[in-house]
Amino acid sequence: MDAETRNRTLGTRKDPLVRVRDIKKTGKMLSRDFPVAESRTRPAVKVQDGCNAFCTYCIVPYARGRSRSLPVSEVIDQVNRIHPMGFKEIVITGIHLGLFGKDLAPRTDLQSLLEQVLDSTSIPRIRLSSIEPDEVSEPMIALVKNNPRLCRHFHLPLQSGDNTILKRMGRPYTREDFETLVRKIHGQIPDAGIGADVLVGFPGETLDHFQNTLDLIEALPLTYLHVFPYSPRKGTLAAGFADRVSPGEIKQRCERLRALGNLKKESFYQSLVGKKVSVLMEEKSPGTKGLLKGWSSQYVPVLTEGGDHLKNTLVSVTLGEVVKGLGKEPRIFCMGTL
Ligand code: SF4
Structure with a gap:
């Protein structure tokens, strides 16, 4: 930083001042000059930050503050800057993507954002990152079904297939809701990739609860799993919950789920042979x-x-x-x- 820039930005003090704000009071999302790299061929466009959900195991709402979104025009600008750089795909990401637009004036939503990005850019492929199961709407499934530029791919954080555990986690859906959604996506888009995150060994998760998760996943047309062992995060509600599952037991359950995930993946890939x-x-x-x-x-x-x-x-x-x-x-x- 040259002297003039330093004086303009930091004043004339010898020790630079670093101004910080309470993350909980941050209401505006700042556009990045350059997208975060998802991979060398698939840059991520982060359209939303923060979360208001307070799942009992998650530190994100405390660490990242409340949900805030990038204005639609800035998202479109970013995509229109990325495309001429030679990229063929972008990944639309957010901490809690389904909250996109709820803080903007006028209020908008992810569905509308996708429609506007499709209309106002010509990037060949758009992929959605993880989206909460209760925030995937029927019009969104139809949009993915009918628009070849949108990837036929949904990544859904299930976390548990047991209603008691979902409630303890503070998740706002039931296993039945999740089942209905996955069957709806599969019914509309039979070749869609449908992945799920699962959190294993949450406090109080008995073998019966875990079996409910296995049974649900086995029954559904899911195509891959991301399996995470539970570990307490200081400052979250769940960190104070009793009935901890032992690390050895969590490891075993993770292995069983990963094996099931690989079977689902293999059978999905087999179903695509010849396509x-x-x-x-x-x-x-x-x-x-x-x-x-x-x-x-x-x-x-x-x-x-x-x-x-x-x-x-x-x-x-x-x-x-x-x-x-x-x-x-x-x-x-x-x-x-x-
Ligand atoms: S798990 Fe997701 S939805 Fe729940 S609090 Fe964390 S970021 Fe929000």
């Missing part, structure tokens, strides 16, 4: 024996032969065999041919 999908190519990876890796709209990792010139392009790929544990990669992939 033609659009894949955003990334780069060759030593972990995948030099094959090009990319991501389909459904969030399926696809490996294919091809030159480096395909990097960061959208290509049509026919999905073939499902492979596991290739090279250094422990993951499951679909092989594809151009």
Whole structure:
């Protein structure tokens, strides 16, 4: 910082002043000059920050403050700056994405934001990051179904498949609500990738509660899981809850869920064999024996032969065999041919 800029921004004091505000009183979200990198080919556009929900295990509302959104015009500006840089996909993210627009004047919502981004930009692909199960509306499912620029991918934080545990977590939906939503998405978009976060070993989670989670996931057309072991966060309500589940038990339950998640993933990938999908190519990876890796709209990792010139392009790929544990990669992939 040169002397003139320093004087303008910090005054003429020798010791720079750092001004901080109470995060709980921060009402405006500041636009970033540059999007946060989700990956080298899929930049994230953060449209919302903070949360008002106060789930009993979560520190976010205390640490990040209340929900605030980026004005729609600024989101569109960001996307229109990113696209000419050569990006083909953006990921719309937020701490609690479904609250987008509730703090803006005039009030708006995520559905309207998506419609305006589709209308006012020509970025080829738009992916939504995690969205709360009670905030996915039927019009939003229809929008994803009917617009090929929106990725056929929903990531839903389930956390538990047991109503007693959901209540203790302070989550505002039941296992039945979650089931209805997943079946609705699958009914409308049978090839959608539908992922779920699960928090394992919340205080008071008995084997019966955990079994309810396993049973729900097994019964639903979910396509992958992100499994997290519960650990108490100081300052949250749940940190004071009794009936802690032992770390060893949490580890075992996580392993069972991850195994189930891999089965769901594999069977979803098998269901896509022979289908033609659009894949955003990334780069060759030593972990995948030099094959090009990319991501389909459904969030399926696809490996294919091809030159480096395909990097960061959208290509049509026919999905073939499902492979596991290739090279250094422990993951499951679909092989594809151009
Ligand atoms: S878990 Fe999500 S919805 Fe709940 S308080 Fe944390 S950020 Fe908000």
